[in-house]
Amino acid sequence: MSEKQQKYENHMEQGKLYFLNEKYKEAIAEYTKALDLDVGKKTEVYYNMGIAYEGMNNTEQAQKTYQEVLNIDPDHQLAKKHLDDMLE
């Protein structure tokens, strides 16, 4: 695993930990760092970021972020489900 890839994994892991502790802003900051590294799966980053925005009740950003996932992978079931639930 390259150093960059390792950093990506670390930011994602840290972001998820923050999320599980309901520290949504911090989680989003970690996901953003992971995204900036431009390695790994962007759909994974955007999806987890969308969940964190939803956790903060930031519906607008969550919708935009799920849409980013679907722009890359139109069959991403979880992003689709969350977006549909929000638009219901």
Next chain:
Amino acid sequence: MKSFAIIGLGRFGSAMARSIEKEGGEIIAIDIDAEKIREFENEFTSVVEADSTDINALKDLGVADVDGAVVSVGEKMGESILITLLLKELKVPLIMVKALDKLHGKVLKKIGANNVVYPEKDVAEIVSKRLLWPGYNEIPLAPGLFMVEVNAPKEFLGKKLKNLKIREKYEANVVAIKRKEPLLNKEGQTDYTEKIFAPPSASITIKEGDTLIIVCNKKMIETFREMN
């Protein structure tokens, strides 16, 4: 189980039929157009080609025994009025009719339609609110009184419900709180389950991401919107 006659399988009629079946109701879907029957015969339990302006046809289909009827026959104003009259004659307890315009709606009310709907207008009102204020849903309970979902305002976060004195300060009652519980799914991705506290304990602490379900007046809905 309640049963409904859906007369006219256009966009509104077919959507109503789909929704009622999904919620566990029974339907008999009727249209005069054989094309529509073919379109929906594999989707709905009971789809019949018939002329609903013929009272004998309605009787034969058992429409006199349904709990309610939905009339949505497109642009045919005269037909929708006639069908509504026939349904009244058959003593159908609840008649919902799609109106084309205000005058049509007035006539339908006069002849006994219990519920006159303007789907495009009704949906536009709901959807425009969603666009303006994402996350807000409101249900009218009585004139001027609403049950509404609001995102927990920032100034409520970290405070106990009893200390917020919402009833005194905002003339509102919190009847439930929806809370997202973070988790990791099987694939290691984040997600959450929703937990509902109804009624919420007075000692519950409001958290970021909570949705409050409140009963309040129209003015207070605006106040809560402005607080976010």
